[in-house]
Amino acid sequence: MVVDLRCDRVSKRYRVPGPRRFGSFVRALPNALAAPRHDFWALRDVSFDVTRGEAFGILGRNGAGKSTILKLLSGITAPTTGEITIRGRLAALIEIGSGFHPELTGRENSYLSGSILGLRRREITERLPSIAEFAGVEPFMDMPVKFYSSGMYVRLGFAIAVHLEPEVLLVDEVLAVGDAEFQARCLRRIEELKRRGVTMIFVSHDLGAVEQICDRAVLIERGTIAASGSAREVVTAYQRLTAGLEPIPTASEAVDDSALQITALTLLTAEGRATLTATAGQPLVAKLVLSATAVYDDVEICLAFYDLERGTLLAECTSRRAGERLTVVPGETTIEFVIPQLLFAPGVYTVGATATPAQSARPLAWRFGRTTLYIEGNEPRRGNFLLPYHWHVSTTLSPLPS
Numbered sequence: 001m002v003v004d005l006r007c008d009r010v011s012k013r014y015r016v017p018g019p020r021r022f023g024s025f026v027r028a029l030p031n032a033l034a035a036p037r038h039d040f041w042a043l044r045d046v047s048f049d050v051t052r053g054e055a056f057g058i059l060g061r062n063g064a065g066k067s068t069i070l071k072l073l074s075g076i077t078a079p080t081t082g083e084i085t086i087r088g089r090l091a092a093l094i095e096i097g098s099g100f101h102p103e104l105t106g107r108e109n110s111y112l113s114g115s116i117l118g119l120r121r122r123e124i125t126e127r128l129p130s131i132a133e134f135a136g137v138e139p140f141m142d143m144p145v146k147f148y149s150s151g152m153y154v155r156l157g158f159a160i161a162v163h164l165e166p167e168v169l170l171v172d173e174v175l176a177v178g179d180a181e182f183q184a185r186c187l188r189r190i191e192e193l194k195r196r197g198v199t200m201i202f203v204s205h206d207l208g209a210v211e212q213i214c215d216r217a218v219l220i221e222r223g224t225i226a227a228s229g230s231a232r233e234v235v236t237a238y239q240r241l242t243a244g245l246e247p248i249p250t251a252s253e254a255v256d257d258s259a260l261q262i263t264a265l266t267l268l269t270a271e272g273r274a275t276l277t278a279t280a281g282q283p284l285v286a287k288l289v290l291s292a293t294a295v296y297d298d299v300e301i302c303l304a305f306y307d308l309e310r311g312t313l314l315a316e317c318t319s320r321r322a323g324e325r326l327t328v329v330p331g332e333t334t335i336e337f338v339i340p341q342l343l344f345a346p347g348v349y350t351v352g353a354t355a356t357p358a359q360s361a362r363p364l365a366w367r368f369g370r371t372t373l374y375i376e377g378n379e380p381r382r383g384n385f386l387l388p389y390h391w392h393v394s395t396t397l398s399p400l401p402s
Contacts, residue, residue, distance in 0.1 A: 002087075004168055004199040005050040005073070010082035012043040012068055012223075042068040043223045045082070053197040057210040057217030057231055059238045065223040066203050070094050070172050073201065088167030088199065089117055093158060102146035106137055106156055109145055113160045127163045134185065135159035155182060162189050169193060172203045180347045184374035188277045208350070208372035211235045212266070212276050219247055232264075235370060260296060260328065262367040264289040265353050278342055280377030280386055286317075286337045288353050290365065296328040298358035303337050307384060308348040308372065314384050315344075328355075343386045346377040 015037045043065050050056040060066045071077050072084060074092040099116070100109045110131055114124035132138040135155040137148070145153060161169070171190065187209065194200060194213060202214055210217060210231055217234035219227040219241065227237035227247045237247035268285040269275050278284050286303050301319040306312060317337045319326050326335075351371040354363035377386075 002052040003049045003085075004052045004054075004087050005056075005201070006083075006085040007046055007048050007069075007073075008083045008085070010043060010046045010069075010072060010079045010084060011041060012072060012077070013080040014040045014042060016040045041223055043072075043079075046220075046223075046225055047082075048218055048225070048228065050199055050201065052199055053194075054216065055194050055200040055202055055214045057214035057234065058201065058203045058220060059207075059210060059217055059234055060220035061242065064220040066220055067094075067172065068223075069220070070170055070201070070203060074170055086168060090168045090170070091117060091161045091164060091166035092170040092172075093161050094170060094172045100145050100153070100157065103144055105144055106132070106141040106148070109156070110141075110160050114164050117164050117166065119164060124164070131156070131159045131163045134163065134189070136182075158186060162186075162193060166198065168199045168201075170201045173205070180374065181376045183348060184277045184346070184376035187374050188376075191275065191277070206372050207235045207238065207370045209276055211370055212274060221247070239369070259293045260299075260355055260357070260364045261291045262288055262353055262355055262365045263291045263332075265351065265367050265371045267351065267371065267373060276372060277374045277376065280344060280346055280375050281341055284339045284342045286339070286351065286353075288335045288337075288367075290328055290333040290335065290355060292328045292330055292333065294330060296357045296364075298325045299328045300356045300358070301326065301335050302354045302356070304352045304354070305344070305373070306350045306352065308350050314349070342375065343388070344375050345382075345384055345386055346375050347384070349373045349375065 016039075017037050046065075046069065048056070058066050058069060068077075070092070071094070072079050073086065074090065074094060076094075099113060101112065104112065107128065110128055111121065111124050114127075115121075128141075132141050135152070135158070137152050137156055140148065140152065145156070148156070190200070190202075190213065200213075202210060204210055214231040216229065217231045218225050219234050219237050221241065226241070227234055241247045264287070266274050266287045267276060267278070268287055269278075270283040270285070272285075288301065288303070290301075299319070303317040304313055305315045307314055317339070319335065349372070350369065351373055352368035353366065355365040356363045
């Protein structure tokens with residue numbers, strides 16, 4: 001396999017100034033020129049390879065070193081030790097729009113960004129209509145970007161980066177850009193780039209997006225790699241870390257021997273393609289995989305949709321809707337909930353699931369916080385639901401006053 005990106009024992013050190021004590025001007029001058037400093041290692045011996053066409057996730061808490069890695073990969077700063085190798089044209093969505101010149105128009109900044117990536121003027125011209133349409137700034141492409149709103153600024157920055165067809169793409173918290181509908185478009189575009197074989201480094205606190213998009217991932221903690229493996233394994237390690245546990249279970253720690261587990265929750269299009277985006281009013285399929293080591297009779301599987309911001313339960317699908325009884329046997333069991341028409345308004349939602357045997361007073365298996373659903377639509381609506389309706393009008397004429 002061809003390796004498009006390699007970090008080989010990369011470390012990054014910063015010299016941090018210590019506290020200063022000033023007295024008289026004569027004493028302050030040499031102190032200012034020779035302030036005490038100490039070493040801060042933002043990264044220590046970080047190594048990983050990303051093969052061509054692979055989506056690679058980087059997870060970690062705030063301050064763990066994720067942004068430092070992306071700055072090193074994009075060439076903003078150089079490593080103190082180690083070596084970074086990148087093959088192919090690189091585009092970075094780190095601080096979106098940070099390379100724009102405020103006095104240039106949106107069109108001129110598009111040409112500037114494209115030329116930095118090595119594209120010819122004709123190639124950029126061919127992509128300009130798609131860039132403007134995606135960003136929603138068609139009427140303002142000939143206006144200096146210093147007059148853009150913050151939303152227009154970052155939308156144009158994202159649209160330029162993903163339409164210039166890079167071979168290696170660095171993505172940092174891009175799903176925090178714009179409103180919910182634009183976030184859904186961003187995610188759909190990222191999924192499309194992955195299908196085209198673009199090599200991708202993906203940083204996000206959206207665990208569902210990391211698990212769905214990425215093939216492999218690493219967990220960064222205090223500048224070192226705390227866990228690596230499949231995206232699902234690393235997301236689990238991250239959740240353990242944020243819960244105050246070791247990311248990898250220790251030998252002395254009790255092993256999770258739960259006899260019933262929900263090991264996967266995947267959202268699918270009507271064609272069976274895994275996705276995190278959907279269109280309001282269109283069908284959606286939710287596939288759950290259960291793992292069991294014993295027989296469970298009359299298990300109720302619940303699929304729940306929540307408002308992402310408030311955590312409010314909005315809707316629930318249950319396997320007992322028509323009185324059906326589900327028996328789970330040892331091994332893996334797959335359950336699909338087919339939703340013929342998704343009647344949520346455009347927005348961002350989270351999806352969870354529970355499995356509760358009839359003899360249990362509470363769920364024995366659950367899965368929350370790892371599946372995000374971005375819903376887009378053409379009609380702006382207030383509220384969370386799209387109620388099917390029609391309306392008509394009737395008029396009764398009254399005589400005009402004489």
